[in-house]
Amino acid sequence: MTAEPASNALPDAESAALARASAQELSQLLHERPEADRARVTLDGRDLVLPRQALALLRDLLADMAQGHAVTIVPTHAELTTQQAANMLNISRPHLIKLLENGEIQFTKTGSHRRIRYEDIVAYKQAQRTESRRLLAELAEQAQDDNLGY
Known part of the structure; x- marks a missing residue:
């Protein structure tokens, strides 16, 4: 699995605002649909199916970005x-x-x-x-x- 290079840069004001709005929307969707175990996401015309755990992680990541924090993801076994x-x-x-x-x-x-x-x-x-x-x-x-x- 390859990943894009990580950046430890703090999010700028525009990115933080976008992250805030996205985190709120994603949090609301997860709350409204507690039974949903996956979601379809469209990115540049391509459909992706993501597990609920990935969506919850994305919500948490966006919430941290919204507060202006740089975020690093580390596997627990690392x-x-x-x-x-x-x-x-x-x-x-x-x-x-x-x-x-x-x-x-x-x-x-x-x-x-x-x-x-x-x-x-x-x-x-x-x-x-x-x-x-x-x-x-x-x-x-x-x-x-x-x-x-x-």
């Missing part, structure tokens, strides 16, 4: 380099290496190179987010108990 994983987590590569070596994130080695599965990065990120929310709730409860006015 293996990332340490730099790619660090970028996803918004941390430095040396800090990621420490997390890997401490066993906080699983990885494999290919020769001397570490590879991290995308799904392991997502799981770590979700666990961190959950822990942050728990700690924030704990702090808010403590502030209430101490009558700090929060």
Whole structure:
């Protein structure tokens, strides 16, 4: 399977507006037809049949574009380099290496190179987010108990 080269460029205002309108329309169609498991799309006079999962993914992609975000699609089974994983987590590569070596994130080695599965990065990120929310709730409860006015 070949794909067009990915662009990490942010969408311009016109593209963002088109993405917003398309996402809204697609979201409405998916909502109105929950039983539909595929859709016919015409592109330059050619009919394509897309599965519902692809339409839902397209809706989500368009919604992100509408907010002015650049979007990258990564298969869940993909293996990332340490730099790619660090970028996803918004941390430095040396800090990621420490997390890997401490066993906080699983990885494999290919020769001397570490590879991290995308799904392991997502799981770590979700666990961190959950822990942050728990700690924030704990702090808010403590502030209430101490009558700090929060």
